[in-house]
Amino acid sequence: MRRSNEDSDFPYWLVAVALLLVWAFWQVATNDIYGDVFNKLKRGVGITIMVSVVGYVFACLLGLTLALMQLSGSIILRQIARFYVEVMRGLPILVLLLYVAFVLAPALVALWNWLPFEDIRTRDFPLLWRAVLALVLAYASFLAEVFRAGLQSIDEGQIEAAEALGLSRMQRFRFIILPQAIRVIMPPLGNDFVAMVKDSSLVSVVGVLDIAQIGKVTAAGNFRYFETYNVVALIYLTMTIVLSLGLRAVEQRLKQRTHDAS
DSSP states (O other), X not given: OOOOHHHHSOOHHHHHHHHHHHHHHHHHHHOHHHHHHHHHHGGGHHHHHHHHHHHHHHHHHHHHHHHHHHTSSOHHHHHHHHHHHHHHHTSOHHHHHHHIIIIXXXXXXXXXXXXXXXXXXXXXXXXXXXXXXXXXXXXXXXXXXXXXXXXXXXXXXXXXXXXXXTOOHHHHIIIIIXXXXXXXXXXXXXXXXXXXXXXXXXXXXXTOOSHHHHHHHHHHHHOOHHHHHHXXXXXXXXXXXXXXXXXXXXXXXXXXHHHHHO
8 A cells, every 4th residue: 555645754844843842841941931931830731631531531431322322223312312413513612611611510500409419509519520521511522423433434244244143232342343443433533632632721711720721810910921822832732742643653553453454
């Protein structure tokens, strides 16, 4: 198989990005203003990573459930899943975030208090977890389509052969469908995780102290908008570039395994 021009090109873009990052980290190491801003912003890195990882894991679980519902034999399950996916994909993530934080969360608290459990207050539902819930609900709709496309890419003949061998539905899914589908869905899943890291900055609008929120507060206090947002961009760019390179390496390894197997 011939390699594409993109695969054979020398990664000049990566050299340019590396030089940019080296310059930025040099500023952080040698410039007191950049260093002070970085020390403040690094407190939000853990929150950003936690929001991204936790939100993505639960979005994958919900997305896979929705994908299986769309492929089920029940028209009710298919229509429910389709309704959810279309509605959530039609809402801007920022709007959904505000809706979950200030409409859905109080409604859930009211429902909890209506049940025979100990009453809680709306403020007992932290804004951090409201933001995570919003990202889960939003990204589950995107990931559902990724999972559905991957599951449908499996040749029907293989599934019929596995059924003829007496494998149960769960065994067919575990040993036949999922191992092949994961090779198809891995690249878009990786892209969505990188997008989740970037979209996690939206949680700052509800006051969650992630990188973006701390950057906004810091810039408002020191009026060093240029330096502050340079460092904010540096941190996000570093995380996304590292993730993208790692995911590209995994994708290349999967392609190599597929080529060797064939």
